[in-house]
Amino acid sequence: MKNYLQSKESEMLALLERLVSIDSGSAHKKGIDEVGEALGEQYLQIGFSPKIYEQSENGNNIVLTLQNSETTPTILFVAHMDTVFKTGTAEKRPFTIKGDRAYGPGVIDMKASQVALLYAMKALAQFYPKVLHHVQIVLNGDEEIGSPTSRSLIEEYAAGKKYALIMEPARKDGSLVTSRRGGGRYTMRIKGKGAHSGIEPQNGISAIEELAHKIIKLHALTDHDAGISVSVGVVEGGESVNTIAPSAVGHVDVRITYADQAEWLDRKIREICESPDVPGTSIQLEGGINRPPMEKTTQTMELLEIIREVGSEVGVHITDVATGGGSDASFTSSLGVPTIDGLGPVGGNAHSEEEYLEISSLVERTNLLTNVIVRLVGIS
Structure with missing residues (x-):
């Protein structure tokens, strides 16, 4: 799978540039919906059926489930499409690559994560298609303002899941997030x-x-x-x-x-x-x-240990941290669903003009994600 993903890196970066070039601040419904349409088209190509929850003011929320699946999904992914940036920022500060880093509004929080999640699904469709039956994805359009329209949706789809994997970016040092205030x-x-x-x-x-x-x-x-x-x-x-x-x-x-x-x-x-x-x-x-806070529970630690084992197998050393910032992980965690956050690529300086993605982490973390999913589902 890693070789497959490596061969797709330029494709992944091209999609990332396309997404970053779309202004999708939380108040810009048109832009958020454009991001959703761009992603939805690609998920359709690998067999996912999008269910769109229309919003009058905020961006639409989308739930993706494999078409005609008779299996109840066991893993929930949550990834937000909105950013904190004003309309016009993408034109003033376009996607750029300087050395080993990519820059642009929302590049790490969390458009690189959207690319990683999509290509993880593409890799699984290529190598482990049965795994896709166990996956459900929520793409929401209002996380940066507290998820007022998507919270109930996330909680609805999290109910009964074995695991929740939240696609906020990894920390600057690559750490995952196991607790949040x-x-x-x-x-x-x-x-x-x-x-x-x-x-x-x-x-x-x-x-x-x-x-x-x-x-x-x-x-x-x-x-x-x-x-x-x-x-x-x-x-x-x-x-x-x-x-x-x-x-x-x-x-x-x-x-x-x-x-x-x-x-x-x-x-x-x-x-x-x-x-x-x-x-x-x-x-x-x-x-x-x-x-609610995302508390570090026994179940969270058990899930983290699985990810650590997989990380060791694919050459990624896994550490974890607590952070004061909020995310949708709080909603799944408060329902008692084992939850890990920060599963996106590595980068930093989110919400600022210096926001960046470590380009090498795009394939690395996508490969980690695909292998984690396979391990959690238990299909070989």
Whole structure:
């Protein structure tokens, strides 16, 4: 299989260039759907039937299952099609190759992973076609904004699966991901009363002052030793420097390490925001914790050990890490499905202008993936 994949490397890079050249930021439905159509056409050629879940605003979600299969799939793959980049980025910063690396918006997070997953399926169709009956794939269009439309779909298709393999990129050092912090977002919208700060300041009620009280109380919930962090990362407010602020907004990011922290933290945040510290102000709280943590379980470690064994056989040393960033792995893991993340190619600097793919890892990690699937299915 590795020789087959090696012979396809230029083909894989050409497809990667095509995908990177399509703007597919989470708010750009047309681009995400174009990526989905490009991938769907290729999956059709190897016998997969795409079921499209239409979305009105977000990109469509796609579930791929082998046509006319009478076998219940046992392995779920999840790979997102959206990126964090604004429309027009692909033209300003096109796909380029410099030395051993490829660059471009979304090249590692996670368009290289889409290429790797597709070509893993192509290799299996060539050498182990029976394995494809055991595979189901979710391509979603909104992971970068918390998977609001695809979470329920992922959970629906994860139910009853033996394994979930999430195609986020491997870390810079090649490590897979076995645990992630969960978290969510809140928005505080505060109303006060405007007044001229020089003529009648006594008639004003500062929404910014109220927001300041809330920021201090919310930040006090942070407990790094317990793996809890609360951060008001963006604030807005006021109309002019000489006006008592009639309104203010605070955007809150929260992270948790263990599932049982979610209820406590959510309750504390709501308690803080249910009554004002500055008389006369009012607070509207929106949001919540929308990603459970991916915890490192015994089942996860057993799956990792299988991947390590396969890695040893194909010449890839496997290490694993925990990370604070979120992914769809949290949804499958929280259902009790053994889950490994970071199974895509190696690269780094995701979400930045320096985002890159280590080109040599494209074939290497695709070959690892094909062999892992064969081992998990147990077909020779």
